[in-house]
Amino acid sequence: MTTVHNIAQGVRSFTSNAFLIEGDRTVLVDAGNEFDAVDRIESVTDDLDALVLTHTHPDHVGNVASVVDAFDVDVWGFDPDHELVDHAIADGETVAIGDGDYRALHTPGHKDDHLCFYSTDDGLLFAGDLVFANGGFGRTDLEEGDRPTLIESIDYLQKEVGNALSAMYVGHGPAVETNPAHHIELAGQAARMGQ
Structure with missing residues (x-):
């Protein structure tokens, strides 16, 4: 069973969610911004294997430098030319996160380098800022x-x-966690309105 911790839970600042996924390969999906991400990671684990980015807007990457310094990890994202990204992830590429394999889906429109990560085996999706609960979209x-x-x-x-x-x-x-596919469908409908 995959364990996902939102280390940005309860933070009241300009930040994204930041998900720590424990497992064979303990990974942070997005670093958040304007809070002590290192302290929050260390409250869960002493070990971090990688930092994976859904995209490089400031609210998702503000804590990257402190996390990299504390855990000596590489950063993975879509655009290898971005100063924070060490390794590129291409559309369709498989990325090990926690105990699962996640397929990277290049999903621009909010930002050119946006990725979603989907595990068929676990039925889990890290959607970044593409879609949100209740039909919200980026x-x-x-x-x-x-x-x-x-x-x-x-x-x-x-x-x-x-x-x-x-x-x-x-x-x-x-x-x-209840019928997420319906929320994606709602986001598609809402995004089409008012075009």
Whole structure:
């Protein structure tokens, strides 16, 4: 059973969620911003194997330097040219997170380097800022944001995960542990409104 800790839980600052997944390969998915991520990781484990980024907006990467310094880990993300990314993850590539294998899905529209991570075996999705609970979806009014591209990415995500999803961990707000596929469908509908 995969254990997921949101180390940003309860933080009242400009931050994303940051998910610590324990297992054979203990991984932090997004580092958050403006809180002591190192202290919160150390309250769970002394061991961190990698830091994986859904994308490089400041609220997701503000704590990267302190986490890298404390745990001497490499950072994985879509864009190897970004100063914080040590290793590239391509669309469709498999990434070991916790005890599972996750397929990386390149899902731009909110930001060009956006990735989602989906485990078929566990039925788990790390959705970053592509989709949220109750049909929410990522902003497209920031640099690199594009609504038609975001809609294509939501459609791609929906096709890849189907109805087999058991939980969706999102960049902001609560995790979705009841019928997450429906929340993705709602996000696609909402994103199409007002185009």
